[in-house]
Amino acid sequence: MSHRGSPSQRNRSLTSWLRPSPEGAQHEPEAAAVSVDHLTAGYTQHPAIIDVSFDLQAGERLAVVGPNGAGKSTLLKTIAGLLAPMKGDVRIHGHGPCQHICIAYVPQKNTLDWQFPITLSDFVMMGRTQRLGAFHRPRSQDHAAAQSALAAVELAPLAHQQIEALSGGQQQRLFIARALAQEAELILFDEPLVGLDVHTHHEVLDLISSLHQRQVTVIMSLHDLTIAASHFDKILLLRGDVMGFGKPKDVLVESVLRRAYGSCLQVVPGENGAFVVHDTACSGGDPSHG
């Protein structure tokens, strides 16, 4: 990625304190985009994930699946640097997540106040706060970046509308636009499809596929195994520890799924291979087949 030269030659002391790493850490060219090494994390005494390890290359798309309480959100938050690991290590392009400003995290339960008096354009510009630097207003290239990010998710016509009028699908697209404006190279989505209709699912998923072409690494937690199989390069099946990691065809097999979902899983023989039904009471997702 191209890091802009530091604009903060003046106000060194205060500015550097307010912005611990003004442009984010320099990426190690040899390192994996995401490297999770024997990671144990969670809250208080009870870790939600235990000894999780996997690597991702830049531009790969990973679906994190598993029953409720499997630790999907904990994993995402730890990779984002919002939660400190109890044991083990997370490296993003060779550095700890807290040294980066190129990680975008879209939380599961969206608790934002959508009545807040800002426009879509203002919302997207917030992703560039750290790149602007303390005491700086957006310059013309920042406006251009915000505008092209909105255009990429087809929200450009609404740029100067207030955010309160958006539908759920538009909100998700706006989050993606903000991540693009942030120049994020790793985007973490926690259950972005919950509460969206099937048509909107595909809108959001198509956008995420387009991120792939921009060499953006995507990690998304979700319930729908069909979508995980069809739209992602790799799948991490989680249930506290790793039940399976790899290409969808290697992970979504009866023996692995049985271990992860246990008695919640039923496998029915169908015409084109097995038909898997996992109980929604256990997983919270829709019944799906794989």
Place this chain on the structure above:
Amino acid sequence: MVEWLIDPLRYAFMVRGMIAAVAVGILCSTVGAFVVLRGMTFIGDALAHAVLPGLAVGFLTAGKGDRDTLFWWAMGTAILTALGMGWVSSRTRFREDAAIGIVFAGMFALGIALISTVRGFSVDLVHFLFGNVLGVSTHDLFLIAIFGSAVLTLLFLFYKELVLVSFDITLARTLRIRAAFYRYLLFVLVAVTVVLSLQTVGIGLMLAMLVTPASTAHLLTKRLPSMLLVGAILGAASGIIGLYLSFYWGVASGASIVLVSIIFFLIALAFTSHRARFQRTDAS
């Protein structure tokens, strides 16, 4: 009509009162916009009440005449309380609102207890609680100008970070913004605003000045910069109109300023709900 407007301004105390009311109206509505958007109105109210023991100690040690001592005691107490509340609200162990409520009531009670040790305390207490804008001196105006511009300058300099931290704390954290610093900064700015506004509206009506013009502006505008501008205009207008009403009708000045700002709010509410209804019928 012109005479009706000019008449009060022949008194120097009315002119000083007008200037103070306008400055406080602008300051309170601007800081108040962040108070409203962050949903920290309770913290604003608590800060205002927690100033009382500081005022009381200043009052006991220096007597009524020495306004400077009162001011610095109030300022010190307010800033310390703001930092304390910032600390409390960063602990998630216990419920933040309950903790602040305890501090707030405790400080207020301590203030009343201290003041009540002085004979004839009720008159002074009333001034602290409800303000006395007509007693503002030139020196008070000077302090309001200095500290008020400092507050507005800091808001301007850290505008985009304060907005970000108020709107989306998760994004602020993934962008590695020092969110704690900005939370403390905002609390201190509210505390300074409270102290500067004590003379005008007093402790009891402080919350109204912080919240009402900003809320009215929130109803009427779509973007934060225009919300700040409209709020400042409404705050200043409430100050001026309130003082005229106070002059001609003999109403307590702080109360009259607050009532005018609430009338503005009700008009805006009626206007926007009418517009919303109109849009709904239009759409169907």
